[in-house]
C-alpha cells in the first residue's frame with residue numbers, strides 16, 4: 001500500500017514544518033567552489049529542492065580529490081574534467097527539479113547577474129576569493145553563508161544583509177595568507193605545502209550545516225541562523241558559536 | 256599599566272601567560288602566541304568568552320582585564 005504523500009517528492013520536507021518548500025523550490029543559489037564542500041553543498045541543495053544553482057569553479061578533477069567528493073570518479077580525474085561540469089551533471093541526475101548552471105572560471109573573472117541570487121554559498125579554498133564573494137554579496141544585499149575546513153576542523157559564518165561581514169572577522173594573520181590556496185590542483189597561486197589534510201566526514205558535516213543555514217534564510221527563518229561564526233572540532237566534539245561586531249574600518253559597511 | 260592574561264591553545268589545550276601593554280593589539284597577541292607555539296603560517300582568531308575579538312583592537316579597546324583567559328583558534332580556510 002502506498003504511504004501518504006508517497007507520490008510527492010517533497011512530502012517529507014513539508015512535514016518538517018519550518019521549511020518553506022515553495023520558496024526553496026523557486027530559489028536560485030550561487031555556489032562558488034566545486035571541491036569537497038561544493039560537492040556536498042550542491043548535493044544538499046538539489047535534494048532539498050532548490051530550483052536553480054549557479055556553480056562557479058575554475059579547477060579540474062584530480063585523483064587526490066576522490067576521498068571526499070561524491071560526484072567525482074577516476075574517469076573524471078584521468079580526463080581532467082572540469083569540477084563545475086561534473087558536479088552540475090551529478091546534481092541534475094539527483095533531482096530533475098534542480099537546474100545547475102556551471103561556470104568554469106575564477107569567481108573574480110566571472111560575469112554574473114547578482115540580482116537573481118537568493119543565497120550565496122562560499123565553498124572556497126582561499127581567502128582572496130572569499131573576500132571577493134563577501135564584498136559582492138554585501139553590495140548586492142544577498143545573504144552569504146561561508147564554510148571552511150581543515151582536517152577535522154570546520155567553520156561556518158553567516159553574513160546577513162545587516163550585521164558584520166566576513167572581512168570584519170579577519171585580522172593580519174588572514175592577510176598574510178591571502179592568496180594561498182588551501183588545496184591545490186592548478187592555477188597560479190602560491191601553493192600550500194604540504195597539501196592540507198581533508199576527509200569526507202568533516203566536509204560533509206560542514207556542508208550540511210552550511211545548507212541548513214541557507215534553508216533557514218530561504219524559509220524566512222534568518223533569526224535562527226548562526227550568529228555570527230561557528231567553529232567545529234570533530235575530534236573533541238566541540239562546537240562554538242561566537243559573536244562578532246561590525247568593524248568600523250571594514251569597507252563593506254555604510255554603503 | 257600592563258595586565259597578564261592566559262592564552263589557551265584550542266588545538267592542544269596548552270596555556271601561555273602573556274603580559275600585555277594597553278596599546279598591544281589583538282593581532283599582536285595572535286602573532287605572539289602563534290610564534291610561541293611554532294604554529295604554521297595560517298589564519299587564526301582570538302576569542303574571549305562568546306566574543307570573537309577584532310584584530311585591530313587594542314587591549315584597552317577590547318576591555319581586556321588582568322587574568323582574562325583568551326583562546327587562540329585556527330580559522331579553517333580549506334574547501
Ligand SMILES: [Zn+2]
Nearest residue numbers: 165168250252
Ligand atoms: Zn565587514
